[in-house]
Amino acid sequence: MEPRLVALSGTPGTGKSTLAHLASVRLGVHLVDLGVLAKECGALTSYDGARKSWDVDLERLQQAVEGLPRQQGTSLLVGHAAHLLDVPLVVVLRTDPRVLRERLGQRGWPTSKVDENVEAETLDTITIEAVEERGIDAVVELDTSSAGIEVLLEQLQQVLAGERAKYRPGGIDYSGRLLESSEGRVAHTRR
């Protein structure tokens, strides 16, 4: 099988690591953890103390990806910046913001960081960036809010086999959640 690179992106908490590990065991895809790779190649440039996250030098990360030993078959590049890399297929995992808030709450993150990610998810941020960067035909979305992991694995398998139309961006819309933000923060800023 020809080597190929597939990005697996999504807001933190949408289930990237979970699906990636299952795909590695069950589908035999090769995993590249972009968080680890970014650290190893010195692409984590500066720590943003306010957001409690690192800024990533994408050019350096792209070079590191291109320098990886070529694996047979599919390599999944896993991370919340994966969709910004120059790869022919981007899988974006999506989660209902109410479910995501619960998942992120369990991580013990500061409320501001949970809020920031829940808002980003509500506004389709990663999908929009992916479509801007790679074009709509290169992007698919899978919803992890209630689909069990086996269903998701099956959907990922379909996508890797060439299915795109069924999972085309636009099918998932959480914008109604803007009016029912559990913090009321977003709702209060609306007029």
Ligand SMILES: Nc1ncnc2c1ncn2[C@@H]1O[C@H](COP(=O)(O)OP(=O)(O)O)[C@@H](O)[C@H]1O
């Ligand atoms: N399909 C799913 N259904 C229900 N819970 C899930 C699913 N995928 C992941 N989770 C749970 O959501 C949380 C975040 O998953 P994780 O894989 O760490 O996300 P990410 O790597 O995108 O940050 C974990 O507690 C995980 O068990």
Ligand SMILES: [Mg+2]
């Ligand atoms: Mg993860």
